[in-house]
Amino acid sequence: MLTAVRERDAYANLALPGILRRHRLRDRDAGLATELGYGTLRAQGLLDTIIDACTDRPLAKIEHALLDALRLGAYQLLRTRVPDHAAVTTCVELVRSDHGSQSAGFVNAVLRRIGEHTEAEWLDRLAPDPAEDPVGDAALRHAHPRWIAQAFADALGGTGEELTAALAADDTRPRVHLLARPGEITAEELALATGGEQAPYSPYGVHLEPGSGDVGELDAVAEGLAIVQDEGSQLVAAALARAELLGEDTGRWLDLCAGPGGKASLLGGLVAARGGxxxxxxxxxxxxxxxxxxVAELPVTVHVADGREAPLPDGGYDRVLVDAPCTGLGALRRRPEARWRRRPEDIATLTRLQRELLVAALRHVRPGGVVAYVTCSPHVSETVGVVGRIIGREGRPGPAGAVDQLDARASLPGEVPGLGDGPTVQLWPHVHGTDAMFLALLRRPLEG
Ligand SMILES: C[S@@+](CC[C@H](N)C(=O)[O-])C[C@H]1O[C@@H](n2cnc3c(N)ncnc32)[C@H](O)[C@@H]1O
Known part of the structure; x- marks a missing residue:
């Protein structure tokens, strides 16, 4: 898995099932392989810092396959209960069979040096002084690139305990969340059928424990009654369906960035129940x-088009969702390799696209209708930054003309705590147990 991610830019969660099948790993063996692969990828930057401290060779000069073996060994030594001698021996033998004795000797020496200290001891030696660099310290301790830790600090408005809690939650394997598809099954029935728990906030959500096996094999999922969907995604889609319109909801809804279809499935079920x-x-x-x-069997029409210029009617929709392409910094816990792959340079291109999609959405919504702007990123440039540029500031309309911003907190179902002063909503793994989803609700004023 480490090789596939490094060489082919593979997504670990997509590569994993094939690897488990090829090596005939099931049950506990499959669980251990998943934990080692995902854990090593998630902690990569932290492991590299420690490996770097244990060798004179610069990391960039270490052969890729040896570096993979060192990362895998270091992860087992520092973050698992695999006995040290077993962790070292398996990695060294792996290297010996593929790359010979000299490389095996090198890996053996570095791993033995790493095993001389615990993770906490290495962090005390290598982390920056928290008084001088609190973000750098928290980033290393919770295995995040510094720029992402800084983005979390900016969104949270500080670098204290809350930043530590946010990064720690983001470094933990999440529970699987299911959506009970409206009209197909209730959350209560789904919880009973799967042995899961009803979600605390979403009326459609069920939580499963991490490592509850292959979700696709659950009857309710195989039969299409439920899909895997983070509770935060459920909440923001439900908020759009509940937002207060001016005038009647005529049941014409639009999802402008729909793939792969999670929120379209929820919105499709809700609009179907209203005859729209x-x-x-x-x-x-x-x-x-x-x-x-x-969305099979739902009243949903799929269009392949650029959302900025889709051939759909202007002013034609009561409710429009823009679930914009984004850095995905809010869903890193579900994609182990993503935090080391994303680059801060991606942001400028993404925010331009996000603004253009939001302007298009405001063109398609009718006067009195509502647009939900959503990202699975808490990066302020992608969230309040985009919204601020579009709605205008200090009484001056932005590029999309007059727009009223609603208090999005009021449209969420249930009593969701820890939402600050509004009007936007920022969910967090450490507060809500969801991905870090962002939501703004914008309404076109009635004309004249
Ligand atoms: C964050 S994902 C949407 C997730 C989706 N709403 C769901 O719940 O499953 C953003 C999607 O926008 C698509 N996309 C990117 N640029 C686009 C554009 N200009 N117009 C329409 N869709 C676009 C991407 O291919 C991606 O599928």
Whole structure:
């Protein structure tokens, strides 16, 4: 898995099932392989800092396959209960069989040096002084790139205990969340059927314990009654469906960035119950196919188009979702390798696209209708930064004309705590147990 991620830019969660099948790993063996692969990828930057302290060779000069073995060994020594001698021996033998005795000797020496201290002891030696660099210290301790820890600090408004809690929660394997598809099954029935627990906030959510096996094998999922969907995604989609319109809801809804179709599936179920329809736009042909599969039998029409210029009516919709392409910094716990792959340089291109999609959404919504702007990132440039540029400031309208910002907290179902002063909503893993989803609700004023 480490090789596939490094060489082919593979997504670990997509590569894993094939690897487990090829090596005929099931049950506890599959669980251990998953934990070692995901854990090593998640902790990569921290492991590299410690490896670097244990060798004179610069990391960039270490052969890739040896570095993979060192990371895997270091992860087992520092973060698992695998006995030290077993961790070292398996990695060394792996290297010996593929790369010879000299490389095996090198890996053996570095791993033995790493095993001389615990993770906490290494961190005390290597982390920056928290009084001088609190973000750098928290970033290393919780295995995040510094720029992402800084982005969390900016969104949280501080570098104290809350930053530590946010990074720690983001470094923990999350529970699987299921969506009980409206009209198909209730959350109560789904919890009973799966042995899970009803979600605390979403009326459609069920939580499963981490490591509860292959979710696809659950009857309710195999039969299409439920899908895997983070509770935060459920909440922001439900908020759009509940937001207060001016005038009647005529049941014309639009999802402008629909692939792979999670929120379209929830919105499609909700609009169907009201006798309405959903148009779902997705620019990628392959992802549009995934949307079609997720909304089969719902009153949803899928369009392959660029959401900035989709051939759909201006002023034609009561409710529009822009679940914008983003850095995904709010969902890092579900994608072990993602934090080391994303680059801060991605942000400028993404925020331009996000602004253009939001302007298009405000064109498609009717006067009195509501647009939900959503990201699975808490980065302030992608959240309040985008919204601020579009709605204008100090009484001057922005590029989309007059827009009223609603208090998005009021449209969430249930009593969701820890939402600050509004009007936007920022969810967090350490507060809500959800991905760090962002939501702003914007309403077009009635004309004249
Ligand atoms: C954050 S994902 C949406 C997730 C989706 N709403 C769900 O719940 O499953 C953003 C999607 O927007 C698509 N996308 C990117 N650029 C786009 C554009 N210009 N117009 C429409 N869709 C776009 C991406 O391919 C991706 O599928």
């Amino acid at each position: 329809t959903l148009d779902a736009v997705e620019s990628s042909e392959h992802r549009a196919d995934l949307v079609r599969r997720s």
